[in-house]
Amino acid sequence: MIGPRYTPLAASLPATVPFVGPETQERARGRLFRARLGANESLFGPSPRAVAAMTLAASDVWMYGDPEIHELRAAIAADHGVAPANVTVGEGIDGLLGCLVRLLVAPGDPVVTSDGAYPTFGFHVAGFGGVLHKVPYRGPHEDPEALVDMARKVGAKLVYLANPDNPMGSHHPAATVLAMIEALPPGTLLVLDEAYVELAPEGTAPKIAAEDPRVIRFRTFSKAHGMAGLRVGYAIAAAPLIAAFDKVRNHFGVGRIAQAGALAALADRDWLAEVQTQVALSREGIAAIARGCGLVPLPSATNFVTIDCGGDGTFARAVLKALIDRDIFVRMPFVAPHDRCIRVSCGRAAELDAFAQALPEALAAASAGGGV
Amino acid sequence: MIGPRYTPLAASLPATVPFVGPETQERARGRLFRARLGANESLFGPSPRAVAAMTLAASDVWMYGDPEIHELRAAIAADHGVAPANVTVGEGIDGLLGCLVRLLVAPGDPVVTSDGAYPTFGFHVAGFGGVLHKVPYRGPHEDPEALVDMARKVGAKLVYLANPDNPMGSHHPAATVLAMIEALPPGTLLVLDEAYVELAPEGTAPKIAAEDPRVIRFRTFSKAHGMAGLRVGYAIAAAPLIAAFDKVRNHFGVGRIAQAGALAALADRDWLAEVQTQVALSREGIAAIARGCGLVPLPSATNFVTIDCGGDGTFARAVLKALIDRDIFVRMPFVAPHDRCIRVSCGRAAELDAFAQALPEALAAASAGGGV
Numbered sequence: 196m197i198g199p200r201y202t203p204l205a206a207s208l209p210a211t212v213p214f215v216g217p218e219t220q221e222r223a224r225g226r227l228f229r230a231r232l233g234a235n236e237s238l239f240g241p242s243p244r245a246v247a248a249m250t251l252a253a254s255d256v257w258m259y260g261d262p263e264i265h266e267l268r269a270a271i272a273a274d275h276g277v278a279p280a281n282v283t284v285g286e287g288i289d290g291l292l293g294c295l296v297r298l299l300v301a302p303g304d305p306v307v308t309s310d311g312a313y314p315t316f317g318f319h320v321a322g323f324g325g326v327l328h329k330v331p332y333r334g335p336h337e338d339p340e341a342l343v344d345m346a347r348k349v350g351a352k353l354v355y356l357a358n359p360d361n362p363m364g365s366h367h368p369a370a371t372v373l374a375m376i377e378a379l380p381p382g383t384l385l386v387l388d389e390a391y392v393e394l395a396p397e398g399t400a401p402k403i404a405a406e407d408p409r410v411i412r413f414r415t416f417s418k419a420h421g422m423a424g425l426r427v428g429y430a431i432a433a434a435p436l437i438a439a440f441d442k443v444r445n446h447f448g449v450g451r452i453a454q455a456g457a458l459a460a461l462a463d464r465d466w467l468a469e470v471q472t473q474v475a476l477s478r479e480g481i482a483a484i485a486r487g488c489g490l491v492p493l494p495s496a497t498n499f500v501t502i503d504c505g506g507d508g509t510f511a512r513a514v515l516k517a518l519i520d521r522d523i524f525v526r527m528p529f530v531a532p533h534d535r536c537i538r539v540s541c542g543r544a545a546e547l548d549a550f551a552q553a554l555p556e557a558l559a560a561a562s563a564g565g566g567v
Numbered sequence: 568m569i570g571p572r573y574t575p576l577a578a579s580l581p582a583t584v585p586f587v588g589p590e591t592q593e594r595a596r597g598r599l600f601r602a603r604l605g606a607n608e609s610l611f612g613p614s615p616r617a618v619a620a621m622t623l624a625a626s627d628v629w630m631y632g633d634p635e636i637h638e639l640r641a642a643i644a645a646d647h648g649v650a651p652a653n654v655t656v657g658e659g660i661d662g663l664l665g666c667l668v669r670l671l672v673a674p675g676d677p678v679v680t681s682d683g684a685y686p687t688f689g690f691h692v693a694g695f696g697g698v699l700h701k702v703p704y705r706g707p708h709e710d711p712e713a714l715v716d717m718a719r720k721v722g723a724k725l726v727y728l729a730n731p732d733n734p735m736g737s738h739h740p741a742a743t744v745l746a747m748i749e750a751l752p753p754g755t756l757l758v759l760d761e762a763y764v765e766l767a768p769e770g771t772a773p774k775i776a777a778e779d780p781r782v783i784r785f786r787t788f789s790k791a792h793g794m795a796g797l798r799v800g801y802a803i804a805a806a807p808l809i810a811a812f813d814k815v816r817n818h819f820g821v822g823r824i825a826q827a828g829a830l831a832a833l834a835d836r837d838w839l840a841e842v843q844t845q846v847a848l849s850r851e852g853i854a855a856i857a858r859g860c861g862l863v864p865l866p867s868a869t870n871f872v873t874i875d876c877g878g879d880g881t882f883a884r885a886v887l888k889a890l891i892d893r894d895i896f897v898r899m900p901f902v903a904p905h906d907r908c909i910r911v912s913c914g915r916a917a918e919l920d921a922f923a924q925a926l927p928e929a930l931a932a933a934s935a936g937g938g939v
Contacts, residue, residue: 198780199756199808200724202673208814218633231630240629249625249824256621256796256828257612258603259789261590286658290817301574322815352572384571408570417631424628424823436571441582443694445662451796452621452824456628 204302204324213315217524226522230546233524235361235391235499237421238542239473241456242466245422248459252452260454262446267458271414271429274461277405280434283441284457286448288390288413288428293319294443295386295411295430296353300325305349309337311362311530313388316355325352332533335363335493335501339375347380354379357388359395359496362528362538366496369401376401376409384436385410390428393419393467394474395496406433418498419470420460427457474498477541484551488558499540501528508534510561517557523550576674576696585687589896598894602918605896607733607763607871609793610914611845613828614838617794620831624824632826634818639830643786643801646833649777652806655813656829658820660762660785660800665691666815667758667783667802668725672697677721681709683734683902685760688727697724704905707735707865707873711747719752726751729760731767731868734900734910738868741773748773748781756808757782762800765791765839766846767868778805790870791842792832799829846870849913856923860930871912873900880906882933889929895922 217234221227231238241249264284272279285291292315300306302324308316310329320327328349330341337360346354356375359366376385389412392400403410411432417423427449430437460466481500482492491503504511508531515527515537527537539550589606593599603610613621636656644651657663664687672678674696680688682701692699700721702713709732718726728747731738748757761784764772775782783804789795799821802809832838853872854864863875876883880903887899887909899909911922 196780197753198805199671199811200754201670201811202676204673205670205811205814210810210813212634212813212818214634214818216631216634218637219635222637234631236631237629240626246625246628249628250622252796253618253621253625253824253828254612256618257609257793259588259606259608259795260798262584262586262588263591265590265594286817286820290820293817298573298577299571301576304574381569382572408568421629423631423819424624426632426820426822433570438582439571439573439577441584442577442580445658445665446584446586447795448658448662448798448820450798450825452625453822456625 208322211318213318220519220524228524229522230542230549231524232540232542232546232550233526233538234423235418235497235540236423237418237470237498238540238546239421239470241421242460242463244463244466245420245456245460249452249456252455256451258451259447260449260451264449264454267454267461270458270461275431277431278434281405281431281437282429283437283444284427284429284449285440285444286428287417287426288388288415289315290426290448291413291428291430292316292386293322294440296320296323296325297443298439299352299384305351306353306355307342307346307349307351308355309342311528311533312337312355313357313361314529316386332363335365336360336367339367339371343375343378343380346383350380351383353384353386355386355388357390358399359391361391361497362501363533364493364495364497364499364501366395366399369398372401376403376407379409387412389413390415390418391497394471394498399496405431408433408436411436416457416460419467419474420457421470422456422460425453425456427453474541477547480547481539481541481550484547484554488554493536499538501536501538503536506535511535511537513561514557517560518553521553521557523553580694583690585690592891592896600896601894602914602921603896604912604914604918604922605898605910606795607790607869607912608795609790609842609870610912610918611793611842613793614832614835616835616838617792617828617832621824621828624827628823630823631819632821632823636821636826639826639833642830642833647803649803650806653777653803653809654801655809655816656799656801656821657812657816658800659789659798660760660787661687662798662820663785663800663802664688664758665694666812668692668695668697669815670811671724671756677723678725678727679714679718679721679723680727681714683900683905684709684727685729685733686901688758704735707737708732708739711739711743715747715750715752718755722752723755725756725758727758727760729762730771731763733763733869734873734898735905736865736867736869736871736873738767738771741770744773748775748779751781759784761785762787762790763869766843766870771868777803780805780808783808788829788832791839791846792829793842794828794832797825797828799825846913849919852919853911853913853922856919856926860926865908871910873908873910875908878907883907883909885933886929889932890925893925893929895925
């Protein structure tokens with residue numbers, strides 16, 4: 196009996212998982228984490244109004260969600276001053292990025308990103324056979340000029356920019372992004388990932404005309420809205436590009452609870468403001484803990500703080516391991532020179548206390564040779 | 568400014584939506600449906616234990632779901648007597664079908680299905696450039712011999728069989744499916760869609776060895792488990808094929824509430840038994856209503872009854888329209904000769920009463936010339 200005949204592309208792909216979940220680590224360790232600070236989830240939780248809406252929707256879950264996602268798209272459109280035809284909603288930014296790449300990238304097509312930027316974007320590009328060209332960061336920032344230069348050089352169909360950036364927490368002001376859009380070569384689409392932008396300083400999100408064909412921006416309910424486990428993200432772009440998503444998307448993929456929760460979260464501006472305040476305080480707290488240990492916290496426009504451990508990647512990996520051994524779930528950038536850092540998500544007092552307790556021990560353990 | 572450069576395949580695709588949701592119709596009509604009997608949802612609702620689990624999970628939704636979906640996969644594996652490595656979970660059968668087609672179907676690759684079978688499968692095949700070869704039903708049944716013959720003739724990579732069948736409600740006994748598997752040409756994978764199988768007679772689901780490389784079976788929490796709006800389906804197949812899904816799936820796509828709800832539903836055998844009882848009663852009720860109007864209800868192994876309206880497609884479409892005009896949401900098969908039928912989902916007494924009231928009026932209206 197012979198097995199399935201995969202496409203040549205599928206046969207060539209590794210069974211990569213872009214991220215290992217903390218649950219996988221907990222199962223391997225046989226012990227739960229004390230502080231879940233590795234996945235840039237919002238430990239401040241979802242809006243109570245969103246929880247109420249999801250609870251109500253749980254009993255209605257026998258019904259498929261509206262495949263047009265009409266109410267949520269209308270609310271998002273109103274929030275952004277665009278038309279519903281400029282908005283599509285999908286299973287997180289991850290799911291939407293997959294659709295976008297599928298629409299534009301055939302085997303061999305060039306795509307540009309930064310070396311060390313969000314790996315799931317690269318996962319999708321590889322998954323559709325695209326060729327990823329990477330440019331280095333400039334310090335802790337993605338480098339818009341280098342991205343545009345590379346896009347021009349290789350004729351990129353897509354160029355990816357996260358603003359604010361993950362994993363570094365840095366950001367560019369709106370004017371820099373607008374200048375990047377103006378400099379794009381013809382036929383290169385800017386993939387502007389704004390997953391963290393609600394947590395960035397005023398003036399980070401550029402004003403972009405709804406029908407500008409040069410850019411598609413992505414937002415999510417996973418970060419500031421505290422609903423990573425709900426899987427709702429959205430894209431804003433020119434209507435023809437948004438309509439193209441209907442060619443390939445999983446039309447019932449955003450379910451009934453997801454639509455209800457996101458709609459309620461979007462309406463709860465007080466909760467968002469509260470989270471913004473708590474995140475700002477928590478960033479200060481993490482930075483103070485880092486400084487207290489003689490480390491350098493990088494400025495953050497997100498719900499995490501990237502901390503320069505002051506050594507090389509080997510040292511930072513040892514610190515990370517020692518933190519995990521102490522039941523603190525954190526992650527770190529994959530790529531040098533950023534892999535001198537660890538990345539710590541904002542949390543409440545309890546988690547920050549646990550981190551404050553573990554960090555000096557972890558640094559001592561790492562300095563002593565990487566052991567526990 | 569030039570826009571995005573789509574792939575030739577994406578540019579060629581229509582922006583088809585396989586199904587129009589009842590919400591879309593309600594918005595167009597400016598009026599809600601009285602009875603939602605068109606989408607084969609379970610009007611008996613989800614397990615109360617699943618509702619409780621989803622409610623609990625709503626507050627935890629700030630956390631990403633486990634990307635390995637470990638607990639749910641383990642529970643499904645135990646339920647089926649296979650290993651967790653034989654199980655993958657995705658965003659409904661729709662989402663899983665999309666991944667499967669992506670793994671196997673490159674532009675021009677042949678795929679076989681029945682003319683009038685589940686359109687979303689065809690949507691995915693077209694979406695990856697596959698060529699769909701269709702064979703007719705034999706009466707109300709999909710025709711396994713014809714499917715296998717066509718698969719051999721065209722060298723199909725995939726052949727699709729829904730057992731029980733949607734939209735006809737018919738089923739084959741397990742032995743027929745097993746014979747079909749034995750007859751498959753080498754290198755053709757059977758896509759066995761068992762979305763409705765929990766509602767079919769004992770002996771419908773065949774026993775298939777976990778590592779049989781010739782077949783992948785799909786199940787869902789959307790039908791008997793009453794959670795269509797949660798978006799959880801699963802596939803059971805040989806471990807190498809299951810592992811291949813990791814190459815392309817949206818790893819965080821099944822969220823925290825979805826995993827919790829499905830796990831609780833799977834454990835609630837009493838609720839499943841109750842739904843099975845209610846569905847059987849409701850099928851009888853729908854059949855009696857149809858017979859009372861002089862129509863012929865087809866035998867059903869699902870949570871819907873397909874009713875032969877006794878005329879041609881034009882007449883059945885007029886009946887459908889007249890039912891919708893009377894606020895009864897039903898659907899019908901798309902393809903002749905099945906489009907002589909309408910398809911009515913099982914419901915509670917209130918919905919069946921509404922249908923019983925509307926059907927004679929709708930038939931009269933259709934007979935009078937298709938008007939209201």
